Amino acid sequence: MNTAKKGLIVYSSKTGNTKKVAEGILKVLQEKNPDVRIAAVEENPEPADWNLVGFWLDQGDMDAGAAAYIDGLKGQTLGLFGTLGAPRDSMHARTCAKKAEERAAAGNVCLGSFLVQGKIDPALIESFRKLPEDNPHYPTGKSAALYDEAARHPDDRDIADAAAACLAMLEKAD
Ligand SMILES: Cc1cc2nc3c(=O)[nH]c(=O)nc-3n(C[C@H](O)[C@H](O)[C@H](O)COP(=O)(O)O)c2cc1C
Known part of the structure; x- marks a missing residue:
């Protein structure tokens, strides 16, 4: 990860799962780059040089809060993370991740996505x-x-894996 670049982690979370993952990702990324901010989508934060957007699955789709935030971005570099009720290695998770990536890639550079299960x-x-x-x-x-x-879920392994996946996405972007 390029430590000269500013980063933003923004998340949408109704019951706290995605917030918990976002905070776990923040902890790991801050060790590499102290200049990483975190905010809830409700705060509508200004995007940074790179952005990680966290969402939860609502009836087969990205939740409306995260979707509105992403739809408002143009020309940004973003990676996605998220939580859903289904297992992370399920077909449902893969289908939803693909759909979310397509949404993020419309007008932006999407670095990928990583979903984990949430209560x-x-x-x-x-x-x-x-x-x-x-x-x-x-x-x-x-x-x-x-x-x-x-x-x-999300358990410690989910959070560690999500952080590692986000780090890998950002390294790819450097
Ligand atoms: C109204 C509603 C709809 C949901 N729809 C789905 C769904 O389509 N697929 C799925 O796997 N999980 C679904 N879930 C489960 C959530 O995505 C999951 O619990 C997620 O971790 C919640 O994140 P949060 O705690 O950050 O709000 C749904 C949950 C709610 C409350």
């Missing part, structure tokens, strides 16, 4: 009990196991 709001899981029992989201069997696993 799902218990209120959302509870609301799935109103669905018919054969609905894939209904919290029994495989779905219940997925929600239980998600509840253990």
Whole structure:
């Protein structure tokens, strides 16, 4: 990572998972470059020489807060990180990451993306009990196991891997 360049980590987070990952990334990047800022998308921070944008998955897409921030950028260099309820190595994660990268690359240089699993709001899981029992989201069997696993994330490994992936993206950009 080029330490002469200014960097920004900006994140959108409803229940704290993406914020936690953003703060973990900050800690690692600050060891290389003390000139890294962090902000929530709600603060609408000015982009820097390089930018890492964190989002959470909302119904198969980047959440609206992160999407609005990214859509407002032009000619910037950005990498993406994010959290979702599904496992990080799932097809769903890959599809969503690709979609997010396409969005970021429209008018900007997108360095890549890295997603990890994050606990799902218990209120959302509870609301799935109103669905018919054969609905894939209904919290029994495989779905219940997925929600239980998600509840253990993001963990230390997720955060360390996300930080390493972001560092690799930024090294690629130098
Ligand atoms: C309304 C809502 C919709 C969601 N949609 C998806 C989804 O489509 N796919 C998925 O894998 N996770 C989905 N999730 C799970 C979140 O992406 C996941 O819990 C994420 O880590 C939340 O991040 P945050 O704590 O930073 O807000 C959804 C969660 C909520 C509350």
